[in-house]
Amino acid sequence: MMETNKIRACALFMIAALLLVVSAWAVEKTGLLAKWDFEEIGLKGWTLDAPSKDFVFALEKDSVHSGKACVRMEKLQDASSRPGYAYANIKIPQGSGFNSVKMQLFVRTKGLSDGEAVIRILLHREGKVIDMIPMSRNGKEPFIALPASEQWVQVKGTGVVPRDIDSLTVIVASTVGKGIVWLDDISVEGSVEEADANQNTDKKQDAGK
């Protein structure tokens, strides 16, 4: 009887150990690629590309979401063929195998309607832009539309990316309208998601039929 109990205990231990190994193996591989809270680092990493002074991208110390600073993007004129944008490059660690990118940020706006300011993410391979990531909720539009809100709101976007990309460019732009966007606590995370990647591929194939 004693021996049977020992065998049972041993079998249970082995099953528990096996489950632990399987669950560890199934855990997603994730990594933070970039984070901007605009505190000590300020606007380091961001570049403004605007043909006139009608487009502003600057640090703001009032009404922040976190700490003592956020960023203010302001479009002073409605009519402009090329208003401008601000961008930041992010390197993807070699061999990470990331096939999904998640972006989170906090935003508030003044004077702009839903979607008049957007965030786009460009994919690069060997120094060349190869695509934009569809980041919207339905996985089709190649941007995150920023909502009109005078209070801070969290915005999230997730997109599938090829495993062999080497960098991303995050672009903040205002398409139409005249107004202000404040951004804070922007983070970009890469992950390896087997199931999701397959589902999204299926969706794309369905959409193409």
Ligand SMILES: [Ca+2]
């Ligand atoms: Ca902050």
